[in-house]
Amino acid sequence: MCETDHLESSGFSRRDMLGLLGAAGAGLAVTPILTADPALAAASDLALDPKTQPADPGDYEAPTKLAVDSxxxxxxxxxxxxxxxxxxxxxxxxxxxxxxxxxxxxxxxxxxxxxxxxxxxxxxxxxxxxxxxxxxxxxxxxxxxxxxxxxxxxxxxxxxxxxxxxxxxxxxxxxxxxxxxxxxxxxxxxxxxxxxxxxxxxxxxxxxxxxxxxxxxxxxxxxxxxxxxxxxxxxxxxxxxxxxxxxxxxxxxxxxxxxxxNAMYSYAFHFLGTDGHGGSPLGTRATQDAVTAMSMLTEFLRESDQAPSSRMHYAIRQTGQAPNVFPTLSSIWYFAREGSPARARILMDKIIKCAEAAAMATSTRLQYQLMAGVWxxxxxxxxxxxxxxxxxxxxxxxxxxxxxxxxxxxxxxxxxxxxxxxxxxxxxxxxxxxxxxxxxxxxxxxxxxxxxxxxxxxxxxxxxxxxxxxxxxxxxxxxxxxxxxxxxxxxxxxxxxxxxxxxxxxxxxxxxxxxTAKIQWKSLLPDGYQLPLYEPPKWFLERTRQAWPPRGVTWPPKRIVSTETAPDLGPELPPSNLPPLE
Known part of the structure; x- marks a missing residue:
């Protein structure tokens, strides 16, 4: 199930919605706007009674007598x-x-x-x-x-x-x-x-x-x-x-x-591959190449596949530590931000497709998980x-x-x-x-x-x-x-x-x-969401009188370990009979 199934579908495109929002000050009816993207519209003043809102925001004057001396x-x-x-x-x-x-x-x-x-x-x-x-x-x-x-x-x-x-x-x-x-x-x-x-x-x-x-x-x-x-x-x-x-x-x-x-989704992506030596790289499932490929692919989204309100950024959290060692695990962490949960979900889905493409291109195995989601x-x-x-x-x-x-x-x-x-x-x-x-x-x-x-x-x-x-x-x-x-x-x-x-x-x-009349909040975190926890030091647990792990948390968490084998490079080539080059 899509994590934004609770958001009402309207049939309006993003271009239609932005056009409506931009023209709202000209006196257009707000009803269709409130159904175009309910979360985005609810956060705008279009959700309030139009009779109480100035036609031009420049006409607004802040009330001066609300703060009372006491x-x-x-x-x-x-x-x-x-x-x-x-x-x-x-x-x-x-x-x-x-x-x-x-x-x-x-x-x-x-x-x-x-x-x-x-x-x-x-x-x-x-x-x-x-x-x-x-x-x-x-x-x-x-x-x-x-x-x-x-x-x-x-x-x-x-x-x-x-x-x-x-x-x-x-x-x-x-x-x-x-x-x-x-x-x-x-x-x-x-x-x-x-x-x-x-x-x-x-x-x-x-x-x-x-x-x-x-x-x-x-x-x-x-x-x-x-x-x-x-x-x-x-x-x-x-x-x-x-x-x-x-x-x-x-x-x-x-x-x-x-x-x-902006609403936001946060995902961590892990690529699993095989060991390799920098001096003989052939036959390696290179996870560092995978995170590099993913970051390159997502950069291509910026020019033509992101709205002006969207933001996308990432950090490579774990990859090679030495030029001559191919890591079997590399990780990259992404934020996808947009004006509403529905729009942020669309952007994150594009990022996930880039991750899948990077894994396919590098013959690595991909695991990814939701780390956070906010409205x-x-x-x-x-x-x-x-x-x-x-x-x-x-x-x-x-x-x-x-x-x-x-x-x-x-x-x-x-x-x-x-x-x-x-x-x-x-x-x-x-x-x-x-x-x-x-x-x-x-x-x-x-x-x-x-x-x-x-x-x-x-x-x-x-x-x-x-x-x-x-x-x-x-x-x-x-x-x-x-x-x-x-x-x-x-x-x-x-x-x-x-x-x-x-x-x-x-x-x-x-x-x-x-x-909130047109929309019902629902957490972007699904049931069964895995808390990203660290084990507290003993002194902290004793002072705060807490037990470890918290209820519903399995500890230690399941490990992410590569079990990959070397890729198939095809039949070995016969030895060459050509004379050596001079």
Missing amino acids: PAKDTAMSWIDRHSDDIVGLNDRIWEFAEPSLAEWNSSWAEAQFLQANGFQIQWGAGGMPTAFVATFSNGTGKPVIGFSGEYDALPGLSQEKGKPQHSPLVYNHDPYAPTYGYGHGCGHNSLGTAAAAAAVATAVAMRSRRLDGTIKFFGSTAEEQLVGKSVSVKAGVYDGLDAFVDWHPASSNSTGWGST NQLGNKRGAELMHANMVQVGPPAFASADQEFGKALQRSNGTPETGFADKISELKPPAPVFMGGGSTDVADISWRVPTISMGTAHQPAGTKNHSWHHTATAASHAGHLTTLAAAKYLAATTVDLLTQPKIVAEMKEEFARR
Whole structure:
């Protein structure tokens, strides 16, 4: 069964759909558009009541009075100010751990300990993943229930000294043939999890002192960089029962909005062949040739077989380690991103055909498996308006002149205009009428289950890339500390308003219902999906009181081993009677 069988078929081509979306502002009826690609249409403003939407997005004006001053909000802001050293300390500890996805042993423990010390109850192993947890604080009636997201995984090869604007890996692994750099927080997840945890605690303090009803749930999420953690937990029901979800991500501006992201499929491909010697390569099933052929074939998709909104990229994870040794196993890992699950599935199917062709051409055996699958994100206009009002109310980060010089030095090393860190709150604007692609997030699966608010702070200067050593350098710098604290305040202030203004929560839910009226979310992970786990160290299992393996997981997993034989080269040729060449 196709994993997108739950998506309604319309008979519209992609060209038809994009044409309809592009012309929607001219007054066309939205009904056929909503059936062309329901997931893509639901994330656009075409899913909302046309009477409430401006004909021209340029006419939009953000409401200014949604953020309400209150003693509870003052209490939350004051707590963040008084505990800024503790918050910065947690930020920097997680930055120093710099642990990879699914193995954030120290990072997840540090974040959970911070929450537990401030009155939260911790439940480990959410969704069957050891480093995922749920921290809960409840007061009064326990309603409404607001969720926070905490991430803490780092990225390979992005190690960098903190606060240094020239490339200088903190961890450098010497190998005269292939030196490597260590892991680094080039996406700022050390700050992401820290600010969210600080906001959760600050809100809980305000709830206690001001006797506010509600429940705060903080979801410690593993492996966001591999887009695994939240999608697995959403399928398992871990996020059920929320009234709203509040999220943020380090960025290059202080902004919020209700735009979408790309849906994504992630697959790992393994080619199995035979041994060989570089000096006598004949009769070898060459797996390195297979991954090379696959990467070449998929590159041919880019020019004529990919839509403007699509993204395709890969990493060769395992192949030859020496020129004179033919590896019996080579692996390559692909992401396929598109504006909806149906479109991402089409792109990944093309990639799989390229893998099959590469295996056929090299006489190798192919195995492949789904590693992750996430939806496009479903924004919430009313939630973004509330967040923007609170960002304006709190104000932008107050960067010192030294911070701005650091930001400009980073931009100089990157060859981009030297403007420094963004020191204003960006204007709130509607998303573009036609989605043209971009990144992906496993927060997207949450957004189809509960109204979700997302925002970003200027955690890195404009022009520098996410997933770069430049971002690692800022993630534990003074400038990074300022934006982490600002993010904590934006999140806490917005959440206090959600607790004290039930009308806004109701409006967010009403919008959510309108957006999802034509489509039913279903996990892209099939039943029987195999979790990509690593075995935790003994100390972590003991501290978190978890058993190994998790329920439903077979350990160790089935090995991928080559059993191939040498290819048939045909009958041996008779010896030549020709005289040797002179």
